[in-house]
Amino acid sequence: MTADAPKHADLPGTMTQALTLYGIPNCDTVKRARTWLAEQGAAAVFHDFKKAGVPESALAGWIAAVGWDRLINRQGTTWRKLDEASRHAVVDAASASALMRAQPSVIKRPVVAWPDGGVTVGFDLAEFSRRV
Secondary structure, X not given: OOOOOOOOOOOOOOOOOOEEEEEOOOOHHHHHHHHHHXXXXXXXXXXXXXXXXXXXXXXXXXXXXXXXXXXXXXXXXXXXXXXXXXXXXXXXHHHHHHHHHHOHHHEOOOEEEOOOOOEEEOOOHHHHHHHO
């Protein structure tokens, strides 16, 4: 789908531009979010961290929008497998950004860039319902 593909363009108040969902395809939360969005008929572009990496300009925007601390998934396997020194080195936006670029799986997923410019992290059904 293209970035300007309509979603029910004939219905007032509905999303008319594609959102971008960032994540990895084998993540259960990403799968649930993608399935739910498809069921709603939402125009969505999927950006696979594993294949395409983490876009640096997008990462800076996410950090500005939601904070670096919110983006780090401290419950995930990737974080837990980091050595203690690496975990303790994540203390600010710069160090968190470097880790997220090097280890995209440490990012809490999905990250969604909404057509209105908003950014959300994780799959919150109420938030997604409000936005679609």
